[in-house]
Amino acid sequence: MTIAVCIDDKNGMLFNNRRQSQDRVLIEDLVALSNGRKISISPFSKELFAGDEVCIVEEHFPDKADEDTICFVENIDLTAYADKIQKIILYRWNRHYPSSLKFKLDLSPYTLTEQTDFPGSSHEKITREVYVR
Amino acid sequence: MRVKKIVLLLWCCCFLLCGCTVSVSLPTESSAVQASLSGYTTDTVPAYTEEAFVEINDNVPCFTDKDYTTQSFETYGELDSLGRCTIAYACVGKDTMPTEKRGSISNVKPSGWQTVKYDNVDGKYLYNRCHLIGWQLTAENANKSNLITGTRYLNIEGMLPFENMVADYVKETNHHVLYRVTPIFDGNNLVARGVEMEGYSVEDSGAGISFHIYAYNVQPGIEIDYADGSSWLEGTQKTEPSAAQMTYILNTNNHKFHLPSCSVASSIKDTNKETFQGTREEVLAQGYEPCGKCKP
Numbered sequence: 001m002t003i004a005v006c007i008d009d010k011n012g013m014l015f016n017n018r019r020q021s022q023d024r025v026l027i028e029d030l031v032a033l034s035n036g037r038k039i040s041i042s043p044f045s046k047e048l049f050a051g052d053e054v055c056i057v058e059e060h061f062p063d064k065a066d067e068d069t070i071c072f073v074e075n076i077d078l079t080a081y082a083d084k085i086q087k088i089i090l091y092r093w094n095r096h097y098p099s100s101l102k103f104k105l106d107l108s109p110y111t112l113t114e115q116t117d118f119p120g121s122s123h124e125k126i127t128r129e130v131y132v133r
Numbered sequence: 134m135r136v137k138k139i140v141l142l143l144w145c146c147c148f149l150l151c152g153c154t155v156s157v158s159l160p161t162e163s164s165a166v167q168a169s170l171s172g173y174t175t176d177t178v179p180a181y182t183e184e185a186f187v188e189i190n191d192n193v194p195c196f197t198d199k200d201y202t203t204q205s206f207e208t209y210g211e212l213d214s215l216g217r218c219t220i221a222y223a224c225v226g227k228d229t230m231p232t233e234k235r236g237s238i239s240n241v242k243p244s245g246w247q248t249v250k251y252d253n254v255d256g257k258y259l260y261n262r263c264h265l266i267g268w269q270l271t272a273e274n275a276n277k278s279n280l281i282t283g284t285r286y287l288n289i290e291g292m293l294p295f296e297n298m299v300a301d302y303v304k305e306t307n308h309h310v311l312y313r314v315t316p317i318f319d320g321n322n323l324v325a326r327g328v329e330m331e332g333y334s335v336e337d338s339g340a341g342i343s344f345h346i347y348a349y350n351v352q353p354g355i356e357i358d359y360a361d362g363s364s365w366l367e368g369t370q371k372t373e374p375s376a377a378q379m380t381y382i383l384n385t386n387n388h389k390f391h392l393p394s395c396s397v398a399s400s401i402k403d404t405n406k407e408t409f410q411g412t413r414e415e416v417l418a419q420g421y422e423p424c425g426k427c428k429p
Contacts, residue, residue: 016192016344021301095301098186098294098344122305 001065003081004030004039004072004089005103012099014075020097022048023120029128030072033089040064040071079104085133092127109133169315170220171195171345175326178317178347185290186330186348194331194345196311201335203309205229207271209278215321215382215393216408217244218281221265222313224335225303231272238262238275242410245282245323245362245380253354254285259364261288265314265328267296270303281316282324282362284352291348292328299332299342308336317347321393322359323380325350360394381416381429383407388421395427 007013008020030039031054039054040061049055058064062071062081070089078085082105090103110131120126171190179187205226210219223229241262250257263283266273273279283292292314299310311333316325327349334342351357357364358371361380365371381390382398386405391398398406409416413429423429 015298016188018341018343020298022305024305093301095297096289096294097298097301098346122301 001062001067001081001084002070002087002089003062003078003085004033004070004091005078006074006091006093007103008093008095008097008099010096010099011103012097012101013103014101015098016100017075019074020099021093021095021123023123023126025118025120026091026123026126029118029126030089030091034070037068037070040069042073042075044075045072075101077101077104082106087133088129088131090129090131092129093123094125094127095123107131169317169329170313171315171329171331173315173317173329173347175317175319178327181349181351185286186346188345189329189347190345192343192345194311194313194333194339194343196313196331196333200311200333203335205309207266207273209265209273209276212244212278214403214406215244215323217318217323217325218265218278218316220313220315221279223266223271223311224309225266225270225299225312226309227303227307229271230300230303231268233272235268236274238280241275241277241280243277243280243282244408245359246410247282247362247364249364251352251355251364251366253366254352255289256285259284259352259355260362261285263288263292263328265316266312267292267300269296269300270312281328283328283350284355284357286352287328287348287350291350292330295330295332295344295346302334302341306334306336306341308334308341310334310342319359321382321399323393324357324359324362326359327351360392379411379413379429381409381413381421383409383416383421389424390416390421390429391424392427392429395424395429397424397426 012020027048038056040056043057046057065071110133113132114130116128117125202224205224205228207223209221249259251259260282262280265279313331315329317327318325327347329347331345332342333339354367355364356367380393382393383390384401384405385407
């Protein structure tokens with residue numbers, strides 16, 4: 001499966017069960033990248049995709065994901081799924097936020113194939129990195 | 134500014150009636166500001182270990198129904214009799230955020246201020262003029278009621294992440310965030326031991342932003358005397374601050390001067406008390422005599 005994750009400068013994902021940040025341009029970027037494929041998300045992430053018909057909302061979605069699934073992950077420790085993850089779309093906020101859940105996946109088995117900066121709607125610079133196993 | 138202070142006093146009174154804890158001290162002109170409005174002191178927060186901040190009150194801020202508003206405002210408590218910041222409270226919205234480039238704040242010398250550099254501190258300078266409410270949230274520049282003597286570590290690792298989180302949330306959603314920062318001092322210390330920070334997003338009832346933390350005013354590798362801000366490398370002996378950096382408490386009635394930690398100084402009437410920063414020679418030249426107890 002492919003996972004998409006947003007992290008801060010300290011590899012943080014979440015603080016006090018709340019996302020560190022959000023940006024509508026980032027979501028548009030991910031939808032465009034999905035190229036028509038459905039994006040699997042948890043109910044927690046649903047509000048970010050309001051109005052989009054591109055999502056499948058379900059609990060425990062990484063468990064059900066197959067090789068072609070794109071999972072947008074905000075509030076799950078991904079280390080348990082390391083063996084299933086073939087591709088990582090990593091969005092960096094380029095900001096330092098507080099965090100209680102970290103992105104802990106070891107990136108060494110992956111190759112960085114793409115790195116792009118773009119301005120968000122409320123972030124000066126968001127960096128998108130794509131890693132492939 | 135006077136209106137802001139009156140609003141803050143009324144708000145404090147409301148809090149005393151409705152707050153989530155009962156043991157509180159109002160920010161007043163007295164020197165006994167030791168507990169935050171929610172009752173926290175350095176005795177009731179965990180000691181610093183290796184994290185820049187710690188979650189307190191289960192990370193639940195102590196705002197009440199009376200606080201919830203989508204009308205932006207900002208209030209800054211008056212300095213106490215020792216010249217220390219007391220509290221800063223705002224409802225942050227897009228309209229409180231800066232529209233111009235940040236100005237200089239170097240003319241403000243917060244209580245306990247010292248200019249000192251260490252090689253093992255990021256940016257060298259141990260102390261920053263730390264905004265209680267960050268500039269990116271309310272665009273306050275040289276407001277002495279909003280600036281404390283804070284370590285680089287407090288500023289960058291303790292407070293800035295929360296300011297960033299709130300600022301980006303407000304910019305993205307156009308919502309409002311209640312934001313309150315309270316410096317916590319021990320006794321008559323001139324440098325705060327830490328700051329209590331609370332945040333709560335109003336329009337979504339805290340779904341976006343909700344936190345209650347205490348950030349430590351420490352600097353790894355450096356020891357600090359919070360009474361006057363003097364500092365030394367961890368593992369070495371404290372060296373007395375140079376005469377040019379002394380802080381004294383003046384009794385303008387009997388013309389005695391005291392160390393900030395002197396028990397006599399804390400009993401001086403507010404109307405007769407002033408904080409002096411400068412050399413011993415300078416205060417003597419102004420006709421003041423050293424206290425016989427603390428022998429400054």
